Amino acid sequence: MRPTVHDIAEAAGVSLATVDRVLNRRPGVRTQTRAKVEDAIARIGFIRDMAAANLAKSRIYPLVFIVPQGENSFMAGLRSEVEAAAGRSMQERIAIRLIDVPAFDAAALVKCLESLLEIPPAGVAVVAVDAPEVHAAIERLRETGTIVVTLVSDLPAALRDHFAGVDNVAAGRTAGRLMGRFLAGRQGKVAVIAGSMLVGDHRDRLEGFRERLHDIAPSLQILPVMESHDDPNAAHALVADTLSDHPNLAGIYNLGAGNRGLVKALEARRHAAGVPVTIVHELTPFTREALQTGLIDAVLNQDAGHEVRSAIRVLKARIDGQPVVAAQERIRIDIFLKDNLP
Template identity: 50%
Template sequence: MIERPMRMTLSDVAREAGVSLATVDRVINRRPGVSSRSVHAVEQSLEKLGYRPDPIAAKLARRSVQRFCFVLPSGNNTFMRLLADQVEAARSWLESQRAFADVVWTDVFDPAALAQTLDHIDDSYEGVAVVALDHPMVRQAIDDLDARGIEVVTLVSDVPGSKRAHFVGIDNSAAGRTAATLLGRFAGGRGGPVAILAGSLSLRDHAERIYGFQQVLAADYPQLMILPVREGRDEGARCRAVVESLLDECPDLVGVYNAGAGNRGIAEALEGAGRARDVIFVGHELTPHSKRFLMRGTMDAVINQDPGHEARSAARVLMALGSKQAIVPDQERIRIDIFVRDNLP
């Protein structure tokens, strides 16, 4: 009896090349995001093993393998880097579910740049998770993806007026109200001005947080005067300059609420002015920087959302949408965490 030669699989190619199955898939389908070294290793393995694609298997794969793209903000936002790390960490699990995920970086503060990035999403992707600016150009780009049959999930910051299928993130109004309650209680009856910083008021999550913060502070802590919102574009240097200017203008500043990123710049400004102990500072996202400032006493509280839960939730939601399965609301609800120095993980 003559044995038929065993057909090589993509898993065999990945093992021979020393790369992931997702990398082999990208090389074969000529998709970006692979180093020249990895491309060469895969091509060498394909030739060595004599891999030939199975047309029938390829047709099945096109129907069953799901490809997703995460569009995240470029720049030095530490939380977004943590989110990208969690997307990377989820790749092996995604591969086991016959799904792949890529990460694309873009300037989400520039609506034209973000819209252009979304417009150039390849049709090989079945779903996109995007940290989005709530702007007409971005809404149109999301609607265009939907028209092309690509499911869109907004991540961290929502665009509710668009045809996005789902939002993955915390209740940002509740997060802002929580921040106001903490700052108001920490003030202990003191009166005076309170500063608010945002990355951009066009980011829905920042705008909703500020709305909730202002709502509670005005109703429950009328002795605290809310100053006009300043924008720092989530950049540490800009946030530092904003707070340095505020400290000069308002020597009696009671507190600072940062609705976005850039905590490091704010902390540096407070410490540099010798005001770290008397100005209450509440911000968002537990990063290595905010942990350090909580330990020093420069920050008083951090409102956090779990980037790992968000990355996995976005992937689960996109897979469910692609396979027409039900989304489990309790599983995908992102909770609000509160950290002070005494309960740091």
């Protein structure tokens, strides 16, 4: 049988309460006593039963998720995954509070983070805006002992405990390679649309895309990057204009949101001769349909459900100082074609 706290108590010649104090690094134990217990723990090879501990504590992990608001389909999906997880909170001993903040708004995010300072939750998952004032607010929060995981959009590694999201430079490179391969030796122009060059993810994707496309298809020319601010209407206008300016456009890469508008603009040209190779990010009802009808050629995706579940697992583990299964927490860059849709 696997050893329990009783075995440690006996081996160390102390009571259960003392074992517990040592196990949980609580103060009020003589150094000598502590040493005795720690020795016994090591000797016996004790592995703690966290489930039993949580039961005894009636423990609930208070978790906060901070997600940008707006009609963006990806963020809506992310939010609904958080809600789904909240629906399992009983079984997982978590209490999730989901807070909406205005998108791309560092000041609002800071305010939200500061509001958590009063009753700091055990863990926070936040879609980060990468700004100095946000860094400072996160630093303060972490000083209270709160574990902070960035979600989807990262911060410098030293500022957070973990990142639940994809490597966006690699995602951009992947898009670049697919574009280059699908256009196999063709010459022509490729349009790139970003949400905003102020956001780290988008900058990263652009960097990767440019590098790789230049690498493997130097005959393709990337047009000046356009910004949609993740707004479908803006994306629609940008794509429609580009298509009429460049009737032979070879490719389109939308590395931001607003695909609804992009699809609409492509739809209008569905029966034109040369339709551009189109690669976008995030599987949503709109991009899924466009992939199925052939308007879009590939969708790069990050699995929002995986990100949320992973953030929760990592938060719980870090709160308890427990290890995680690293491979399980790596978020893949999914490539979806029409044929491998989930």
